[in-house]
Amino acid sequence: xxxxxxxxxxxVGALTExxxxxxxxxxxxxxxxxxxxxxxxxxAFGGGFIGSVLGATLARTRLRxxxxxxxxxxxxxxxxxxxxxxxxxxxxxxxxxxxxAMRASAILTALLCPAIVSVTxxxxxxxxxxxxxxxLLLVAVAFTQLFIPHRNGAINRPFYLADWIIALGxxxxxxxxxxxxxxxxxxLVLLLQEQRFGRALLxxxxxxxxxxxxxIATPMVGMPPxxxxxxxxxxxxxxxxxxxxxxxxxxQQQGPSNSELEFRNKYSAGGARVPVAxxxxxxxxxxxxxxxxxxxxxxxxxxxxxxxxxxxxDVDRDLIPHFPTRPFEITDAPPTNENRGPLETTIAxxxxxxxxxxxxxxxxxxxxxxxxxxxxxRVYRAISGVLTSDYAAMLDGELGSPKWSKDQWAHYTETxxxxxxxxxxxxxxxxxxxxxxxxxxxxxxxxxSWLGREGIYSLKNEHSGAEDPTAxxxxxxxxGYCVHFAHAATYLLxxxxxxxxxxxxxxxxxxxxxxxxxxxLSGAASHAWPEIYIDGFGWVVLDVYPERALDxxxxxxxxxxxxxxxxxxxxxxxxxxxxxxxPKIRELARRxxxxxxxxxxxxxxxxxxxxxxxxGWRRFAPEWSSTAALSRVVxxxxxxxIGEVSVLRAPGESRESFATRxxxxxxxxxxxxxxxxxxxxxxxxxxxxxxxxxxxxVRREIRQRFPAWKRFLGFITPWSWLRSx
Numbered sequence: 001x002x003x004x005x006x007x008x009x010x011x012v013g014a015l016t017e018x019x020x021x022x023x024x025x026x027x028x029x030x031x032x033x034x035x036x037x038x039x040x041x042x043x044a045f046g047g048g049f050i051g052s053v054l055g056a057t058l059a060r061t062r063l064r065x066x067x068x069x070x071x072x073x074x075x076x077x078x079x080x081x082x083x084x085x086x087x088x089x090x091x092x093x094x095x096x097x098x099x100x101a102m103r104a105s106a107i108l109t110a111l112l113c114p115a116i117v118s119v120t121x122x123x124x125x126x127x128x129x130x131x132x133x134x135x136l137l138l139v140a141v142a143f144t145q146l147f148i149p150h151r152n153g154a155i156n157r158p159f160y161l162a163d164w165i166i167a168l169g170x171x172x173x174x175x176x177x178x179x180x181x182x183x184x185x186x187x188l189v190l191l192l193q194e195q196r197f198g199r200a201l202l203x204x205x206x207x208x209x210x211x212x213x214x215x216i217a218t219p220m221v222g223m224p225p226x227x228x229x230x231x232x233x234x235x236x237x238x239x240x241x242x243x244x245x246x247x248x249x250x251x252q253q254q255g256p257s258n259s260e261l262e263f264r265n266k267y268s269a270g271g272a273r274v275p276v277a278x279x280x281x282x283x284x285x286x287x288x289x290x291x292x293x294x295x296x297x298x299x300x301x302x303x304x305x306x307x308x309x310x311x312x313x314d315v316d317r318d319l320i321p322h323f324p325t326r327p328f329e330i331t332d333a334p335p336t337n338e339n340r341g342p343l344e345t346t347i348a349x350x351x352x353x354x355x356x357x358x359x360x361x362x363x364x365x366x367x368x369x370x371x372x373x374x375x376x377x378r379v380y381r382a383i384s385g386v387l388t389s390d391y392a393a394m395l396d397g398e399l400g401s402p403k404w405s406k407d408q409w410a411h412y413t414e415t416x417x418x419x420x421x422x423x424x425x426x427x428x429x430x431x432x433x434x435x436x437x438x439x440x441x442x443x444x445x446x447x448x449s450w451l452g453r454e455g456i457y458s459l460k461n462e463h464s465g466a467e468d469p470t471a472x473x474x475x476x477x478x479x480g481y482c483v484h485f486a487h488a489a490t491y492l493l494x495x496x497x498x499x500x501x502x503x504x505x506x507x508x509x510x511x512x513x514x515x516x517x518x519x520x521l522s523g524a525a526s527h528a529w530p531e532i533y534i535d536g537f538g539w540v541v542l543d544v545y546p547e548r549a550l551d552x553x554x555x556x557x558x559x560x561x562x563x564x565x566x567x568x569x570x571x572x573x574x575x576x577x578x579x580x581x582x583p584k585i586r587e588l589a590r591r592x593x594x595x596x597x598x599x600x601x602x603x604x605x606x607x608x609x610x611x612x613x614x615x616g617w618r619r620f621a622p623e624w625s626s627t628a629a630l631s632r633v634v635x636x637x638x639x640x641x642i643g644e645v646s647v648l649r650a651p652g653e654s655r656e657s658f659a660t661r662x663x664x665x666x667x668x669x670x671x672x673x674x675x676x677x678x679x680x681x682x683x684x685x686x687x688x689x690x691x692x693x694x695x696x697x698v699r700r701e702i703r704q705r706f707p708a709w710k711r712f713l714g715f716i717t718p719w720s721w722l723r724s725x
Contacts, residue, residue: 017056024122024135025049027142028114039103040110047114054115055122065124072120079112233261233483233504233526235296236276237354259309261299261483261502261528263469267459275557276351277506277521278565279359281513282344287360288390292508292519293529293541295319296357300501302414305468307487307502315411316501318539320356320365324380327366333385334361334538339393340385348376348569357505358382361538371571379569387540395439397534400499412499412533415491418471425495440498444532444542447492451485451544454478458550482528485544489530493542499533500542507543512556518566520557611718615640618721622695627688634691635676636724638669638698643724644714645706665705668697 028048033041058068086105121138124131279294287293298319301310310316317332334340345359346368358365364383370376400409415421428450429443436442456479463480466472470487473480486502493500507527513519529543618640621633647665649658659673671694675686702711714720 017053020056020122020135021049021052023139024052024114024118027139028110028118030142032110032114040106043107043111044114047111048118051115051118052122055119056126058119059123059126065127068123069120072116075116076113079109079116083109233528234259235353235355235357235504235506235526236351236523261306261308261487261504263306263464263483265460265462265464267481273522273524273557274351275520275522275561275565276353277347277349278562278569279519279521280346280348280566280569281517281519282346284517285343285386286510288387289541289543290510291543292506292510293360293503293527293543294357294506294508294521295360295362295503296353296355296505298501298503298531298539300412302416306470307490310411312411314405315408318361320358320362320382323356323378324365324367327364329364330362333363336363336385337536339387339389339537341388342383343386344381344383346379346381346569348379348565350376350565352377356380356382359384359386360541361385369571372568375565375568385538387537389537391445394441394534394537394540395436397441397536399440399444399497399535400533401535404499409499412501413494413497415494416468416471418468420471420475421491422495424474425492428492429496440496441532441534443496444493444498444500447489447496448530448542448544451489451492452546455480455485455488455544455546456548456550457481457485457546460550479550485546486528486530489542489544493530493532501531501539502528503531503539503541504528509556514556514559514562516559516563516566518562518569520562520565522557524554608718611721615718615721622692627685630688630691631672631676631679631686634695635672638672638695639724640721641699641702642666642669644717644720645702645710646714648723649725666698666701668694668701672698 025045025048029041029045032044083105086101086108121131121134125135279292296319297309298316299307299309300316301308301312318330318334320330336342340361342363343359347356347358348370356365359382361384362382363385366381368379368381370379400412404412425447428446431450432439432442432446456477458479459481461473461477461480461484463469463472463476463484470484470491473484474488474491483502490500490502505527506521506525507529508519508521508525529541531539532542533539618633619637622630622637625633642662647662649655653661655673655677659670663670672691675691675694679686
């Protein structure tokens, strides 16, 4: 019997060690695959595998760990020198050519470096269990960097994994979820310091159940959402809640809403590269400014500190008031004439928004069927009256609308009481050329031009704590971001009698379309800009373009991702399908997964309930036990308790020997053991009060000798009683 158990233990140990070595090799191969040719990746696998096996063998010798680490450092240095000698020398290059020499050095480096590092990691983790964390870190880094290109919503990357999944019309995120779960299982199971077959099988089962729960729960709750798309100027809900303002700031400590804009000293652009929407152009259109402006909100009411959303019902009625549930027309949409023409677009949102938006001046909006609910939150169509005239045609235009009342005029021209706004506005307007001095529109253009020439764009500034942040910006260092420029321009324009407001939404350069019919919007495109009202044109964007910037320019979105999401928004497969019955296969797979997953989930829940039930019954059995069985159930309950803190009887160890071994830690448990043995074999009936007092002493000793976190983990582990023996 002993020989058979020993043989089984050796087999399990050999298989476990081979599994660890394979994980080492696979991790190194994944790391090398993105930096070297396929042959080097294969060499890295071999180096990691051999290094892990050698490390396990080296761990059983008397060689000190510090010597192993020092030797690894020296060996890495020698490998670096050898690589340099192979590439820099002429002998090898003369024999196999320069390209062959570089490939040979890359393969040799990929073989030796993983071998050296794996030897060190395996030796260290075999001697100290804490160093197994480094092995887990190796696996985590390898698989994490494999999927780094997929971050921020880039579902088309990495190409060599995503392309063939997309070709089938499926979401590649499922593949990454499965591979990440598989890597977790391999890392947790095969790198565990456990040699016993029963324990290894239990660990494998537990981690497998966790992975199954992830796979089952994903179809029920959906795929993990992408990270928020950066600070959105209130375009998207609850993006900055919980962020604390600077000490000098007098605003409330909560994120911006869609009713007001927030001045910040340090505007964070975290997650700004995440796609938030894709726009499909149904016709070609080139804006006069070279920038597409997608208006979502407008701020025209001065509240004594800044501009906020107006509470009046007779202003700013050109916005889309709510997400459409049926087709409807915008109340004060600009008329279609020689200055504006209709353009149809489809907007597919990939993130929640406080309000819908559309290109420039929406005229009509209607809901659309969502072709990919797992990818898009909602889809709607908008017809906009876009500018077809250039800005020169506006110079002779009249400001404001003849239909406005005096109250509406006063609303759009209200300014702060600070006289410096009017003085600066007059000074700027005096620079207008003499031939355009009578043009109010030209004077308005001069304000935007002056701010662009004198201002400095930066997300970091020191104006939010001021009583009037715009005055602090305009009459201070003129350093700020779009909210500062938009407010400053609006106040100066109003000081000249020009009806103006601040609008928010997304602004994207025309070049970002890259010749296609779709345009991808990210959090980085969130923008605020000033607008003026010109009769016959409606509200016209009069944006400020600072000539100087302290922040680097934003890079355009991935053209392939833009095309892919555009095709998905159209409801088309991004690549042609070869199987006509693919939808039926997908539906069948979904139903099978849900059915099996539901039963498996019910089974897991039932097993957990059973384990907790048995554990609770064994724990509280002494409370209602008979006197004859009291010594047995009390001993069993306390044996379970010390087992929860990993104090366990070794295989082949008698109960008396076990109690003697832990006597210094738990003297009360030795008394319980003697009472239990005396009752079981000597037919001796112990005193019940003594048994209960000894049980209380065991619990007291556990509390004194083991930390609370370890006792808590043991308490919530449903299978801990299986280890008691």
